[in-house]
Amino acid sequence: MLIEERKSSATPVYLQIKKQLRDYIVSNKLEPDAPIPNVRQVAAMAGVSLRTADLAMIALIEDGVCYRRPKKGTFVAHNVFSNMGQRRVVGINCHHSFQEMESNLLEMAVYRGIAEKGQELKIVPFFITGGLDENIDFYRNSREMALSGIILLSDVSRDKNLDSLKAFPNVRFVLINYDMANFSDAPDNIVGIFNDDFSGGYQAAEYMVSKGHREFAVFSYDVEDENYHHRIDGFLQALSDSGIKIHPDLILNGGSPTGRDAKGLIEIGTELMKRALGSGQRFNAVLCVNDFLAFGAKEYCRSTGNDIAVIGYDNLNPELSQRLSFPTIAIDFCSMGRKALEVLSGQAAPSQKIIRISPRLIPR
Numbered sequence: 001m002l003i004e005e006r007k008s009s010a011t012p013v014y015l016q017i018k019k020q021l022r023d024y025i026v027s028n029k030l031e032p033d034a035p036i037p038n039v040r041q042v043a044a045m046a047g048v049s050l051r052t053a054d055l056a057m058i059a060l061i062e063d064g065v066c067y068r069r070p071k072k073g074t075f076v077a078h079n080v081f082s083n084m085g086q087r088r089v090v091g092i093n094c095h096h097s098f099q100e101m102e103s104n105l106l107e108m109a110v111y112r113g114i115a116e117k118g119q120e121l122k123i124v125p126f127f128i129t130g131g132l133d134e135n136i137d138f139y140r141n142s143r144e145m146a147l148s149g150i151i152l153l154s155d156v157s158r159d160k161n162l163d164s165l166k167a168f169p170n171v172r173f174v175l176i177n178y179d180m181a182n183f184s185d186a187p188d189n190i191v192g193i194f195n196d197d198f199s200g201g202y203q204a205a206e207y208m209v210s211k212g213h214r215e216f217a218v219f220s221y222d223v224e225d226e227n228y229h230h231r232i233d234g235f236l237q238a239l240s241d242s243g244i245k246i247h248p249d250l251i252l253n254g255g256s257p258t259g260r261d262a263k264g265l266i267e268i269g270t271e272l273m274k275r276a277l278g279s280g281q282r283f284n285a286v287l288c289v290n291d292f293l294a295f296g297a298k299e300y301c302r303s304t305g306n307d308i309a310v311i312g313y314d315n316l317n318p319e320l321s322q323r324l325s326f327p328t329i330a331i332d333f334c335s336m337g338r339k340a341l342e343v344l345s346g347q348a349a350p351s352q353k354i355i356r357i358s359p360r361l362i363p364r
Helices: 013-027 039-046 050-062 105-121 132-140 162-167 197-210 226-241 262-277 291-304 318-324 333-345
Strands: 066-069 073-076 087-093 123-127 145-152 173-176 190-195 216-220 251-253 285-288 309-311 328-330 354-357 360-362
Touching (some): 013 039, 050 066, 087 105, 087 132, 105 123, 145 333, 190 197, 197 285, 197 309, 216 226, 216 262, 216 291, 251 262, 262 285, 262 291, 285 291
Parallel strands (some): 087 123, 087 145, 173 190, 216 251, 285 309
16 A cells, blocks of 8 residues: 655645545455554555554544554444445345245345335345345445445255355355354354244243143244244243143144145144144143244134134234234344344444344233
């Protein structure tokens, strides 16, 4: 890096240096948190005093281009490009187009949070079509737009090796909702924003116990889903804390949901209730990992005259629990989207690799 001082210029020397440092950041597309030369190095390169060099760097900080960490140095700010007139964008890696996503309740709920926070922070979300490589290269080379990061919105953890993100060490990623085992071993440039499924499961079972229920069944499906594992762990821990043991024959799994639409998932709930009733084991309440299973189970009980309480989970489609009047645990998907934008914009610096959003109980 070469810094030239023009003594004949009417512009103060420290402002000349500030501009050249700013131009250096832009022309080299330095990523957020990238270090820049320290005061002593800048002074040596420009042939000026430490005081003049420090004034130049303070001016950069005041403009929002850089920030300083005591005893660590000066670094490129997270909102640097918006402060330089570039439009900030965030990519959304999703299996669906925006039009297709309108029918996907979960992803649409997350997207609402992304869009709301994006308006507030003046960050434009866009859907990635094609590979990450081409998209990242495009925005890195753009003079009009600056890439704040990539949100992994679909269940990419099952068909995408997260280690591949190491190829983009200066790009930040956020994986939303789809928890996965050993996520803490994923590359340093990715943060997970997940529902606190264990807490939600605990709330569900605790609530049912408070209503006087002591004999339980658990309905789940998709044994590979880490989110459901956490929910079941929460169920069982709350029951254990209340001194309640559940018979192994009443912890039922409906298999893989592959190819199942909402109607198919409701059918799984019906099938599981039939299996539970045919097990010969006594139970008066069912803890379900989602509202579709709960709806199918409750509907079957009503049609057969079995007085069994049911609680659901997720509240993606509130009509399900409202229609049959069963309690549920509501996941705040919108807050997940908002938190993702906060992390990628630098508004919220995560202290841990995983951020968990607390769900809430909807009692009935």
